Amino acid sequence: MGSRASTLLREEEIEEIKKETGFSHSQITRLYSRFTSLDKGENGTLREDQVNFRGFMRTLAHFRPVEDNEKNKNPPTTEPLNSRTNKLLFAFRLYDLDRDDKISRDELLQVLRMMVGVNISDEQLGSIADRTIQEADQNGDNCISFQEFMKVLEKVDVEQKMSIRFLH
């Protein structure tokens, strides 16, 4: 795997990914071999919707643990991908299926149904969804915007929860 990875992944690409995502060199090569092992079709992408390695890395970058010392070395111009806001944005997008930057009641119901299971009645599910929206909604539009979403989760330690220790 090692040799294959080094031939297919150029140094400049590694540098670019490093700058964009903050992963280290060895992490990138390791994840590349993982990517290639998942990529059964050997066409450089996963699935039909063309998620290439860059997209793969960009998504995974959300799950890097947040480190304090990063800020001191060189303050990034744009927010790093693994900041709390971006992690929450990732989770928000899982709900927000139609990408209108709001979680409507139906979207919430869909996700709830998938998580909670089949042995719960629709009306109960509906009331849970209503209560969730009620807890979060502040401007009364019966939808949860990203700001409201962030507010609801302000007490949850998202940085710790949404992190994976990538091996060096």
Add this chain to the structure above:
Amino acid sequence: MCCWPSLFLSNSRPILSCCPCPFMAALWTLSLVLSGCLFACLALNPPQLYDLPPSLGSNGSRSGLSVDRPMVLRVFSVDYHHVQAPFEIVLWIMLASLAKLGFHWSGRVPAVVPESCVLIMVGLLVGGVIYGVRHSAPPTLSADAFFLFLLPPIVLDAGYFLPGRLFFENLGTILWYALLGTLWNVLGIGLSLYGVCLLAPSSLGDISLLHCLLFGSLIAAVDPVAVLSVFQEMQVNEQLHILVFGESLLNDAVTVVLYKLFESFLRLPSVTGLDVLLGGCRVVLVGLGGLFVGLFFGLLAALTSRFASRAQVIAPLFVFLYSYLSYLTSEMLHLSGITAIVTCAVTMKQYVEANVSERSNASIQYFLKMWSSVSETLIFIFLGVSTIQDIHMWSWPFVCSTLLLCLVWRATGVLLLTAVVNKLRRNTVTFRDQFIIAYGGLRGAICFSLVFLIDDFPKKRLFITTTIVVILFTVFVQGMTIKPLVELLDVKRKKRALPTVSEEIHSRLIDHLLAGIEDVVGYWGQHYWKDKLQFNKKYLRRFLIGEERQARSSILRVYQELKRREQRGDEEAPPDSNQCTKQIRTSTPAYSRHTLHQDVTTDRTRKPLQRHLSLGERRRYNTITHWPQVLHAVLQVHTSKSGAVSKALPFPPLDGK
């Protein structure tokens, strides 16, 4: 070994108080009445009944106990001996409880001084009074009474309310600290003390290496009782709490083994390498043995509770009986009793809670809290009483070096171990947390009892004195200063909040998400293992929980709990810092010592993840809920393609934000 009645000879004094108010006046009067009763008891009791040196000679005032045949019919008589033992036990417990009550009523004191310190001071007072009255040492805390009666309730309470999810997430680190850290401390302190003894041969020359190691083994262990009572008032962040507390619980295995090992070495004529190797095997046996005993009794208790639906009134009893049985069994087999009882409590908790009614659950929790509270108070008071002795032997170099070495070795141990373990952890332990871990290593009554159990040798009294000094130092100095230090260092504190359905739902989503990402990356993290082990839970739960009470989803549970609370009309205000039992209603999702909380969110509701698709194998899609469906839904919307997916990847397209 002291016999029972001597344990409870006491005299009560008015408790510290600063604010004069009607209740305090009542408390004072009650205490004075109590003291009067106890003085009467003192006067009535002949000294020979107790384990005290018969230095008093015959006590003249033997009123009411005449053995002469009565000449006339007695109308009124006092027969104290008939009720002596239970009477004194009750008086001791009463004293302990009044002291605790007084502590909480006494204005500004609870903010500055932790409860354990006040109780020890009360004990010191009581001991001093007894010494003054009887001119001989007051009764000491019998090791058997401590280990068999006073310690189990506290540990059971701790184990039952352990935040399970947090504990298991940090289990590796906790075990690392408990096993290696304790070993490091024991060897370090033992060897350094031997060095000190060598340096001062005149006064300390007859302490051998084995004695030093034995002493090291009992003084190095962090005590769960002391840690609990100090940390619960501090409200540090949960991860830190569980690290210190988990370590103090689990280091019992190492302590027990090393202590008994060195003791048996002392009795052997010579020690070979083989003995040391066998000792190492014993550590494993003791720890694992305790674990299995606990598991066995926990499962038995769960099974019994399944059939308890027709006699709900005695259902709580089984919890206590089985836990105590597990403790006694492992003590009988010389295994680690604390590990057994903690494992038993952790194992049976979820099944018992599902099986018994709400009221029985509430009674279990109340009784646990009550007993552990009484036990803890009694332990600290006895610590104070037993300090007043006339068998002390003082030696400046030994005592001071022990104190210093305890601190130094603990600090270096924590630093080294954390440096290693941080490389393997997801969330690192910061330097501030490390400092609190090192500083929060309090010693308590376990060391005290263990030192009394040592076989007699010339310097035993020195060991006893040193142990008492170390305990008092850690409890008073470290206990009192740790709270200001926590504030000074700005250690991350516990977040106090009511659970919301939103948090529960979103946290669950994140759990599912993390499981998926871990699978993508090929990282065998906690979510992966939790998922793998979930199948066992499925079988166990079906077996151990009654048919009609199969678990519902945690989200549903949180929602119903909230609805129920609203219907009861409780205000949803964040709990105040007084931690009274009113907080039972408002659920604080965190581990707190003296409150009962419906721990709705933390461990009970962490339903294991259900995931049936792994990326390594192409399995058939399952319609039971799991994360790929979530992500599949995402992908479906984005790509507008349908059909079964064999690999689902969480890629909401990030088109150039």
